[in-house]
Amino acid sequence: MVMILRSTPTSPFSRKVKIAGIVLGLEDRIVPEFADPLKADDTLRVQNPLGKMPTLLLEDGGIIYDSVVILDYLDQLAGGGKIVPADPVQRREAQTLQALGDGIMDAALLIVYEGRHRPAEKRHEPWLDYQRGKIVRAITALEAKPPVTEPNVGTIALACAFGYLDWRKQVDWRAQFPNLVAWHDRFRAAVPAFDKTYAAPKD
Numbered sequence: 001m002v003m004i005l006r007s008t009p010t011s012p013f014s015r016k017v018k019i020a021g022i023v024l025g026l027e028d029r030i031v032p033e034f035a036d037p038l039k040a041d042d043t044l045r046v047q048n049p050l051g052k053m054p055t056l057l058l059e060d061g062g063i064i065y066d067s068v069v070i071l072d073y074l075d076q077l078a079g080g081g082k083i084v085p086a087d088p089v090q091r092r093e094a095q096t097l098q099a100l101g102d103g104i105m106d107a108a109l110l111i112v113y114e115g116r117h118r119p120a121e122k123r124h125e126p127w128l129d130y131q132r133g134k135i136v137r138a139i140t141a142l143e144a145k146p147p148v149t150e151p152n153v154g155t156i157a158l159a160c161a162f163g164y165l166d167w168r169k170q171v172d173w174r175a176q177f178p179n180l181v182a183w184h185d186r187f188r189a190a191v192p193a194f195d196k197t198y199a200a201p202k203d
């Protein structure tokens with residue numbers, strides 16, 4: 001039996017799950033299966049009423065979604081205390097960093113969706129700036145004190161957020177935040193699963 005990961009190769013939130021699976025030694029038990037959130041008859045909408053990925057179909061027939069929930073589940077499956085630290089202080093720091101990384105991706109996705117779903121004449125630049133502001137503030141807060149390079153739910157989320165910004169270029173983070181560029185290089189070297197889960201974009 002395997003778990004089925006409803007996802008696309010380039011989905012940044014799904015990449016969190018793929019990296020976690022490799023780091024936790026569960027890679028062989030997680031099989032990605034393409035999902036299309038925009039397709040009304042895709043079973044994704046039945047499996048997850050929100051129609052979002054990642055959604056994970058478990059070996060016992062259960063279904064879980066939201067990358068935060070999935071990473072916590074995988075950590076438990078691997079024995080616990082691995083990517084969700086057992087130490088209470090490290091745990092809250094990792095979880096808060098995860099919220100920040102996920103928030104960068106949420107804002108970055110909204111910017112992409114604005115371009116994808118709204119006709120050009122209806123795009124609202126102040127609203128796009130509002131989303132860019134979230135991304136820049138989050139990265140600025142981290143630049144002064146980059147996190148550890150060990151893989152945990154927080155560092156995995158942050159690395160995926162940078163991977164997504166590198167692709168879609170919502171913010172030119174590399175030009176402005178040298179400490180985090182160096183952190184990202186260190187993380188990639190320490191966690192080969194990051195590069196292993198890179199998928200070349202098709203659009």
Ligand SMILES: N[C@@H](CCC(=O)N[C@@H](CS)C(=O)NCC(=O)O)C(=O)O
Nearest residue numbers: 011012013037052053054066067068
């Ligand atoms: N909070 C969710 C966010 C997931 C998310 O926004 N996924 C995107 C793709 S990376 C998605 O499914 N978008 C389609 C939609 O919002 O309808 C998580 O952490 O899993």
